[in-house]
Amino acid sequence: MKYDVRSSDHQFAVSVRRDPAxxxxxxxxxGDEAPFHGKAIATGEWRVVGETRPIGVAVDGETVDxxxxxxxxxxxxxxxxxxxxxxxxxxxxxxVRTPMPGAVVRLMVAxxxxxxxxxxxxxxxxxxxxxxxxxxxxxxxTAIHVAPGNTLESGALLITIGExx
Amino acid sequence: xxxxxxxxxxxANRGEIAxxxxxxxxxxxxxxxAVYSEADANAMHVRLADESExxxxxxxxxxxxxxxxxxxxxxERGCDAIHPGYGFLSExxxxxxxxxxxxxxxxxxxxxxIIKMGSKTGARxxxxxxxxxxxxxxxxxxxxDDELIGVATEVxxxxxxxxxxxxxxxxxxxxxxxxxxASALASTKSEARKSFGDDAVYVEKLVxxxxxxxxxxxxxxxxxxxxxxxxxxxxxxxxxxxxxxxPCPVLSQSVRDAMTAAAVRAAEAVDYxxxxxxxFLYDPKTEAFFFLEMNTRLQVxxxxxxxxxxxxLVQAQLRVAAGEPLWFSQDDLTINGHAIECRIxxxxxxxxxxxxPGPLRVYREPAGPWVRxxxxxxxxxxxxxxxxxxxxxxxxxxxDRDTAMARARRALQDYRIVxxxxxxxxxxxxxxxxxxxxxxxxxxxxxxEWLEANLAPSDEDAEAAxxxxxxxxxxxxxxxxxxxxxAVAASRWKWSHRGAGWGQx
Numbered sequence: 314m315k316y317d318v319r320s321s322d323h324q325f326a327v328s329v330r331r332d333p334a335x336x337x338x339x340x341x342x343x344g345d346e347a348p349f350h351g352k353a354i355a356t357g358e359w360r361v362v363g364e365t366r367p368i369g370v371a372v373d374g375e376t377v378d379x380x381x382x383x384x385x386x387x388x389x390x391x392x393x394x395x396x397x398x399x400x401x402x403x404x405x406x407x408x409v410r411t412p413m414p415g416a417v418v419r420l421m422v423a424x425x426x427x428x429x430x431x432x433x434x435x436x437x438x439x440x441x442x443x444x445x446x447x448x449x450x451x452x453x454x455t456a457i458h459v460a461p462g463n464t465l466e467s468g469a470l471l472i473t474i475g476e477x478x
Numbered sequence: 479x480x481x482x483x484x485x486x487x488x489x490a491n492r493g494e495i496a497x498x499x500x501x502x503x504x505x506x507x508x509x510x511x512a513v514y515s516e517a518d519a520n521a522m523h524v525r526l527a528d529e530s531e532x533x534x535x536x537x538x539x540x541x542x543x544x545x546x547x548x549x550x551x552x553x554e555r556g557c558d559a560i561h562p563g564y565g566f567l568s569e570x571x572x573x574x575x576x577x578x579x580x581x582x583x584x585x586x587x588x589x590x591x592i593i594k595m596g597s598k599t600g601a602r603x604x605x606x607x608x609x610x611x612x613x614x615x616x617x618x619x620x621x622x623d624d625e626l627i628g629v630a631t632e633v634x635x636x637x638x639x640x641x642x643x644x645x646x647x648x649x650x651x652x653x654x655x656x657x658x659x660a661s662a663l664a665s666t667k668s669e670a671r672k673s674f675g676d677d678a679v680y681v682e683k684l685v686x687x688x689x690x691x692x693x694x695x696x697x698x699x700x701x702x703x704x705x706x707x708x709x710x711x712x713x714x715x716x717x718x719x720x721x722x723x724x725p726c727p728v729l730s731q732s733v734r735d736a737m738t739a740a741a742v743r744a745a746e747a748v749d750y751x752x753x754x755x756x757x758f759l760y761d762p763k764t765e766a767f768f769f770l771e772m773n774t775r776l777q778v779x780x781x782x783x784x785x786x787x788x789x790x791l792v793q794a795q796l797r798v799a800a801g802e803p804l805w806f807s808q809d810d811l812t813i814n815g816h817a818i819e820c821r822i823x824x825x826x827x828x829x830x831x832x833x834x835p836g837p838l839r840v841y842r843e844p845a846g847p848w849v850r851x852x853x854x855x856x857x858x859x860x861x862x863x864x865x866x867x868x869x870x871x872x873x874x875x876x877x878d879r880d881t882a883m884a885r886a887r888r889a890l891q892d893y894r895i896v897x898x899x900x901x902x903x904x905x906x907x908x909x910x911x912x913x914x915x916x917x918x919x920x921x922x923x924x925x926x927e928w929l930e931a932n933l934a935p936s937d938e939d940a941e942a943a944x945x946x947x948x949x950x951x952x953x954x955x956x957x958x959x960x961x962x963x964x965a966v967a968a969s970r971w972k973w974s975h976r977g978a979g980w981g982q983x
Contacts, residue, residue: 316948316952318947322940325941325945329948331952331956341941349945351946351949358894359950361946364942367891368946369896371839372951372954375951379943379946383890383903384902385899386940386943386947387899388943388944
């Protein structure tokens with residue numbers, strides 16, 4: 314799993330996987346993968362090999378607080394793909410994409426419609442839930458790439474929004 | 479002797495100091511009534527008290543500062559004494575008088591002493607008369623710009639303009655140039671009027687590179703006034719103390735003798751009763767010291783004095799208020815070892831000490847030999863946004879200063895606080911600083927440059943923390959998926975078991 318890990322002044326791309334033997338492997342950015350030897354030893358308390366300072370950890374959804382020897386760090390740990398979409402990284406704010414695989418339930422706009430930032434534009438069903446996706450900018454719908462009933466791959470482009478004249 | 483003119487004490491405060499006073503009362507067999515705001519319904523002082531009552535909404539003006547309501551609760555609950563702690567109503571002479579008029583015992587100094595020391599110019603006049611050295615400047619409020627310019631020229635620039643009704647680092651302004659004096663006076667006056675409702679302002683010479691050294695005194699109202707030595711509170715940010723130690727690492731015995739004697743004279747001059755503190759500026763170069771003000775209450779940093787003298791100051795306050803003479807004399811008091819206090823605040827030292835209220839998702843305190851924590855919080859609690867952001871006071875003792883510093887460092891690292899940034903990294907950096915370690919520091923110790931150099935977040939640590947955060951999230955995600963598999967297996971097992979049972983039947 315790839316995570317986008319951000320604090321107010323840092324951002325890291327961290328990938329984490331567990332091999333069949335149960336060993337965790339981590340890689341930061343383009344760096345080499347290395348085994349991670351650490352675990353929770355009590356609620357909120359971690360021990361990590363190679364780190365002598367006490368480590369406190371609390372996970373609340375995407376917010377993860379870590380203290381190292383009293384030094385506090387607050388991170389938002391997001392699924393990297395979702396984070397990229399949210400930040401418009403790679404994709405532009407004018408592209409509405411699905412962060413998960415699913416199926417189109419209905420379209421809420423047509424080509425030529427004027428939309429505003431935050432306006433719901435399409436409904437996608439995934440994991441038996443209907444999810445509304447929103448426009449991330451003010452503009453005009455320039456293209457619709459899908460139709461109701463279409464099955465979607467994660468990351469698929471759904472709607473393109475352009476600047477209004 | 480066991481005089482007990484009161485048996486049930488209302489504590490008009492919150493947080494760690496309310497907890498501290500409750501403990502002192504319980505040790506003397508006194509019952510305690512806590513008052514609290516809506517934000518503090520689950521606070522530790524409420525949990526520890528024998529009885530408690532909500533006195534209003536979260537903002538202190540609508541709860542802890544409502545003196546009429548506090549007094550009403552005390553009467554309704556049958557209290558016969560009130561302890562104000564520090565802050566809030568503790569230096570409100572009108573409230574003290576109202577408590578006395580209601581027939582209850584005020585666990586604090588006489589209202590007159592509060593009034594005399596409450597006005598900085600009034601205090602300067604009283605101290606001048608008592609022969610206590612003052613920072614050169616005016617004894618009365620400034621009446622016009624010419625007077626200010628005259629005094630400033632005489633004592634020499636830079637000077638400090640101070641609101642007579644000010645305190646706690648508020649209502650002061652430094653002036654370096656003659657031409658700035660007039661406008662600085664106008665703005666200090668206007669600030670003083672807004673903050674304290676009194677625009678009286680006086681001027682003092684600015685003593686540069688000075689240390690803030692204060693002397694604890696205790697007076698019993700039977701003619702005995704003792705001092706309990708000094709505390710050095712020079713490490714400050716925004717004129718507020720962050721770390722204190724006792725004894726002062728650079729005071730010679732002769733200066734200590736002179737300063738403590740001056741503090742005793744100051745207390746005598748205002749007929750002081752109970753626990754109080756005289757603050758002095760100390761210039762290590764000239765070995766001169768000057769009276770700043772007297773705090774007519776128990777102070778945040780009182781525990782370090784308790785650690786080196788063995789005197790329980792809260793118990794002393796209670797027993798003196800009950801009419802007992804002090805049970806020890808000056809000759810019984812000696813400095814034993816060294817004590818350090820760190821005020822751990824919910825604030826982000828890396829971001830200009832921005833207050834960081836929020837949930838204490840993990841909160842565990844250090845323990846071990848000669849480690850004391852005075853706190854008003856527990857794990858799972860929110861540090862409320864409405865009050866002083868202090869989470870905990872760490873107090874350590876050692877036979878010497880080096881041992882105390884090592885113990886402080888160890889204990890700071892043993893705190894487990896997750897959820898909000900605290901000033902712990904700031905204290906760890908101070909304890910590693912060469913100047914602090916040598917004991918040579920003054921009130922100008924913490925500068926923006928110092929913070930930049932010593933508190934810059936390490937990229938390496940940030941990366942290590944980010945990896946742990948990602949792994950924690952990964953394991954949480956795994957855990958969410960795992961029970962599904964377990965549940966299937968369990969039901970299958972139950973099903974086959976049940977089936978087998980039926981088959982056998």
